[in-house]
Amino acid sequence: MQASWGRSVPAPGPRPLPSQRGGCLSPRTAWSGDLGGSYSARDPEGRGIRRPRACGQDGGRGAMRSPKLPGLVLSLLLLLLPPPGAVGGAARFDPTWESLDARQLPAWFDQAKFGIFIHWGVFSVPSFGSEWFWWYWQKEKLPSYVDFMKNNYPPDFTYADFGPLFTAKFFDANQWADILQASGAKYVVLTSKHHEGFTLWGSECSWNWNAVDEGPKRDIVKGLAGAIRTRTDLRFGLYYSLFEWFHPLFLEDESSSFQKQQYPLSKMLPELYELVNQYQPEVLWSDGDGGAPDTYWNSTVFLAWLYNESPVRDTVVTNDRWGAGSICKHGGYYTCSDRYNPGHLLPHKWENCMTIDQFSWGYRRNAGISDYLTIEELVKQLVETVSCGGNLLMNIGPTKDGTISAIFEERLRQMGTWLKVNGEAIYDTHAWRSQNDTVTPDVWYTSKPKNKLVYAMFLKWPTSGQLFLGQPKATLGATEVELLGHGQPLQWTPLEQNGIMVELPQLTVHQMPCKWGWALALTNVT
Numbered sequence: 001m002q003a004s005w006g007r008s009v010p011a012p013g014p015r016p017l018p019s020q021r022g023g024c025l026s027p028r029t030a031w032s033g034d035l036g037g038s039y040s041a042r043d044p045e046g047r048g049i050r051r052p053r054a055c056g057q058d059g060g061r062g063a064m065r066s067p068k069l070p071g072l073v074l075s076l077l078l079l080l081l082p083p084p085g086a087v088g089g090a091a092r093f094d095p096t097w098e099s100l101d102a103r104q105l106p107a108w109f110d111q112a113k114f115g116i117f118i119h120w121g122v123f124s125v126p127s128f129g130s131e132w133f134w135w136y137w138q139k140e141k142l143p144s145y146v147d148f149m150k151n152n153y154p155p156d157f158t159y160a161d162f163g164p165l166f167t168a169k170f171f172d173a174n175q176w177a178d179i180l181q182a183s184g185a186k187y188v189v190l191t192s193k194h195h196e197g198f199t200l201w202g203s204e205c206s207w208n209w210n211a212v213d214e215g216p217k218r219d220i221v222k223g224l225a226g227a228i229r230t231r232t233d234l235r236f237g238l239y240y241s242l243f244e245w246f247h248p249l250f251l252e253d254e255s256s257s258f259q260k261q262q263y264p265l266s267k268m269l270p271e272l273y274e275l276v277n278q279y280q281p282e283v284l285w286s287d288g289d290g291g292a293p294d295t296y297w298n299s300t301v302f303l304a305w306l307y308n309e310s311p312v313r314d315t316v317v318t319n320d321r322w323g324a325g326s327i328c329k330h331g332g333y334y335t336c337s338d339r340y341n342p343g344h345l346l347p348h349k350w351e352n353c354m355t356i357d358q359f360s361w362g363y364r365r366n367a368g369i370s371d372y373l374t375i376e377e378l379v380k381q382l383v384e385t386v387s388c389g390g391n392l393l394m395n396i397g398p399t400k401d402g403t404i405s406a407i408f409e410e411r412l413r414q415m416g417t418w419l420k421v422n423g424e425a426i427y428d429t430h431a432w433r434s435q436n437d438t439v440t441p442d443v444w445y446t447s448k449p450k451n452k453l454v455y456a457m458f459l460k461w462p463t464s465g466q467l468f469l470g471q472p473k474a475t476l477g478a479t480e481v482e483l484l485g486h487g488q489p490l491q492w493t494p495l496e497q498n499g500i501m502v503e504l505p506q507l508t509v510h511q512m513p514c515k516w517g518w519a520l521a522l523t524n525v526t
Helices: 071-079 107-112 133-139 143-152 159-165 173-182 220-231 248-255 262-279 299-308 375-387 406-425
Strands: 114-118 187-193 235-241 283-287 350-355 390-396 443-448 453-458 466-469 480-483 492-494 500-503 518-523
Touching: 107 390, 114 406, 133 143, 133 159, 173 220, 173 406, 187 220, 187 283, 220 235, 220 262, 235 262, 248 262, 262 283, 262 299, 350 375, 375 390, 375 406, 375 443, 390 406, 406 453, 406 518, 453 466
Parallel strands: 114 187, 114 390, 187 235, 235 283, 350 390
Antiparallel strands: 443 453, 453 518, 466 500, 480 518, 492 500
16 A cells, blocks of 8 residues: 555445446456566466456446446436435535535544554565565566566466465454454454455456455455454444556556546446445545546545445545545545654544554565564554544554464554553543643643543653653642552642653552553643
């Protein structure tokens, strides 16, 4: 993943567009030679070209049928229909940024604070360098990637040949759900399709290049969604890449300076409708605009449907990656860039999507121990992000076999251990008037105004046993200070000008309520 260019029975939803039920051109068209034969369902001899196949109007994989009306016109007509089960007089959103940006973000998202990102796909098979492996190997031809292929695979090996090797042999959705629950996260976002185009569900618009037809031979999205919803209290979300690096229709549209809209109308939009109606994600994490504007993607039309008529219209949250120029400007919450952490309060809800592996979103076999962030560094990311009004979306990359490697599992469980003690200072909190302290470094604040509580999270235990806080204004006889996980009131004294000095308890290492960072609950401070 990179910023912009570069993440049951269907509930009643909108009447499907023709582009939702047919006209889906497969991404596995004839590519050979310079792009490594990718997207190609090769003929038995591996030499010829198989023409693109498409979704039939009946939902099967049959001959391509073009929509009778342009997709944009149909989408606009669809927006005029009343949403199924809608309450009379309910607010509706127009397909304009002015209207869509005015939608109030569902409260659960700001309350959640912490989520887990999962980057998983065919790129997990080479598991070398980055999830952008295909691009770096075939498009940019970076020497390290070219040499990796020369040294490890036959000369005629293509990216498509990685597909059958993406087995997910040991994938256990219940085990994943249990690990995610143990992390303390409140939502999870799975890559349903990355820029390579391989879908983790049986997309009718991705013939023979999806997890049901190829590799795992199962619906990964359905399996994980079911386990998350039955075994955890997490919200389930999906990442979806708008564009695909080498999809012929996208490349043709791109060559027309995006005057043509073949790709979004026959591939991207039908898949998005399919994802929402079938799996009902409560986070829809868009990415990869390919340099095309939101008008090319028909983003505002789709979002108006999502907010007005979809089965998740009341709870779904979206991000800001819906076309070139929309990031950090339009959409639901802002991401602004990968690993975005401004260090100060923003006026708009935002999310810091970042990786435990500092150099890749997907799993890397060539990662070294120092490439992974420590739990201390991850706690610091969480504390800084939440204090400044953001959510932290922390990424892991499973292996091609479907296992969460030990180092990722350890980090997830460590974060959960920390949150069991300090979650009160994270979940359902608000930014305070000061995000960090002016006297002591690495002290960050959150608050719960209704409870008259301010939390001071500190990442270094002072050797003197005295913690100086320059921001809180305390009142003798009213202000109380407590260390979360300790339970006893602490002594404090006012500083000469502003702030207080807190006498921390004298504890042995084994008596500490937690490691890696601590939180004070301050009652009745201003």
